[in-house]
Amino acid sequence: MSEAAAAAKPLPVVPFLKIPEAGDPYLEGQKCGVCGAIFLGERSTCSSCGARDKLEAFRLANQGTLHVYSIVHRSFPGIDVPYVSAIVDLEGGGTVKGNLINIEPDPEKIQMGMPVEVVYQDALGRKDREGNSYLSYFFQPRG
């Protein structure tokens, strides 16, 4: 790892994870000003209604509910299993997929509809070829 990479702050795991100079990281959505459809990541045209240049960035909530999940026991080589792949509906709109953590990977313990929150942590130690670290988002049960 280069000195520069080691000293640099982590990079966002996806472009819609924003890491401001000051303040906490957050997820950013794009909302169509015509039909209200919500997207993740930059775009200029709404694929729901076709409106152009009507999308506005907004801060997605860190609270949501678990829509559905799967417990993944077999994955690609080098990927640790098991993990819970979760689809989460955020309060105020927006649906995000990610790992649900701090819960037993057991269907008896996971309730669809349960309240969850978005937490921001290092990307499981994964680094890119240049040795950069990444900040990722995860979901965990909310009290």
Place this chain on the structure above:
Amino acid sequence: MSDVYVLGIDMIKFGRFPEKTVPQLGATAALMALDDAGLKIQQMEAVCCGNLGQAGGMVGQRVLQEIGQTGVPVVNCANACATGATAFREAWMSIKAGVYDLVLAVGVEQMGRGLLGGAGGGSGIPKEGLLGSGTMPAVFAEAGMEHSRKYGTSFEQFAKVSVKNHHHSTMNSKAMYQIETPLETVMNAEMIAYPNTKLMCSVNVDGAAAAVLASESKARELGLGRAVKVKASVLTSDPWQERDLVMPDVNSCTRLAAKAAYEMAGLGADDVDLVELHDCFATAEILHYENLGLCGDGEAGKLIDEGQTALGGRVPVNVSGGLLSKGHPLGATGIANIYEVSTHLRGEAGERQVENARIGMTHVIGLGSACAIHLLEKVN
């Protein structure tokens, strides 16, 4: 516009043929379909070929290099798991348009082993297992869990799909497997992505299937003997849905296609005597019972519990063994399921024959997404 008929159709036994090339597999099926029609390659006015793995490799032309380079137009199609059905539909459309009277459609695939799905390429770091899963078993597990969430569908009900389809394939010598898998075996098999165990995931196999399509005038001229009429051919893509950025939606495009197909054919779901649908995972079959209108919303669990979709039931589904046991060679699957339905309509399905079958439906979904539905009718 002319009606379109299938005059000849066949598939190779699905399996693993590493010693063969993709064009060789496609050529074998093409010759079988031509023989079934009693026609020669020189009579084909165009060829539509579906293949995904070598989508840039001019597979259709290379099939003709194996069986007869007649100089006719060849179109190569790639449309994920709807690839074969798309090739069939391209052939159908060219006849509908009055451009040709006889067209050969071929679907072929040689598969690797292992998991399908995005490993999360692109820049940065791998996203699999970090931002959830993009593996196909997990994607379809999540789609199934949506049904569980709404209607309480159980792991056991999903598993019953696999028991049924494996049972069906014991009567199909062209299926990859002919093995009974009792419920406990299915449920206790290695868990891949809950609720899909290994026996609830389709089998990666090599395969090829082909069909000869004809205009009505040509079909009458050649004799309608064993012909099968194409009553509807529909292709849809995924309409916008609020979660579809993170959760591929296999339901909306299927519902859209089913509605259009029933309208085109002037038929309803009650008219359908058998269905070959896209059981890429056991969870998917449950969803499609409702998407195709075989039962009302929320009734799919009951349908599988009561055996209504088993051979001998009200509307047998995947009597071939389905993708779960016959196998799923992506580019061949769409024509192979048209072969299965045609075989029943011709009354030639032997031990697994659906009695008095007059109308059959085929359905495939390519994630991304493409849904193709065909409705077929017995002629004589």
